Amino acid sequence: MADSGLEAAPLPRVAGTDQARVGPLRHRIRREGGCMATQPDRRTSARETLRLRSVEPIFTVTDIERSVRFYTDVLGFVVDEKYNGENGKLQGVMLKAGVCRLGLSQDDWAKGRDRQRGVAVRVWCTTIQDIDALARRVKADGHKLTEEPTDQSWGGRSFAVDDPDGFHLTIYRPA
Structure with a gap:
């Protein structure tokens, strides 16, 4: 086998033992084409990682009433807060669908009307809902x-729609 010029990384060990911990490494090797190049282990970073419980995008919209109707009447969100x-x-409103939230904020036009x-x-x-039924709705x-x-080639099924302000939404159901 030809020398690739890459240094082989030692296998991570289970703390306090000589047993190799290969579960996560096996997936990392697969993603990198099978090459075991030395790289920093992000799991042992000196910096604490960000631990989020949710991400809630908030869209600035041109007509909040129209947008609320789209997200509630068409997509099935419910108004959580006003x-x-x-x-x-x-x-502004916070909408909810399942455990996910999305915010809408009325534009104050301070940055112009043609943004x-x-x-x-x-x-x-x-979602776990029927994609075709949602698309028909x-x-x-x-x-x-x-x-x-x-x-989709990776599995699952999806469709896409733009909201009244042009925000792109893809609704996906995993296989």
């Missing part, structure tokens, strides 16, 4: 899918 401004008008929205952002939503409400229900 925020009114000093003038009593709706300024492009949803660029380079895709919200990936995972979205279309029946008059919205155009940006991707029809499709079987």
Whole structure:
């Protein structure tokens, strides 16, 4: 076998024993094409890792009432919290679907009225529901899918739709 020029990394050991811990390493080797190159072990980093319990995107929208209708009536979210401004008008909502939350905030137009929205952002939503039935519901409400229900090469099925402000949503069901 030809020398690849890479130094082989020692196998990680179970603390206090001579037993090799190969579970996570086996997956790392597979992802890197089978090469056992030396690399830092992220699990033993000197810095504490970020431990999140959730990520809740908040979209700034042009018409909050229209967006609330899209997310509740079309996609099936429920309103979890509402925020009114000093003038009593709706300024923000937190929506909930299952254990996931999504925020909507009314644009105050301070950065102009012609801002492009949803660029380079895709919200990936995972569900156990029937993808085809959900896609039919979205279309029946008059919205155009940006991707029809499709079987994915890695497994599962998904469709995509843009919300009224152009934010890209993919609804996915794992295999």
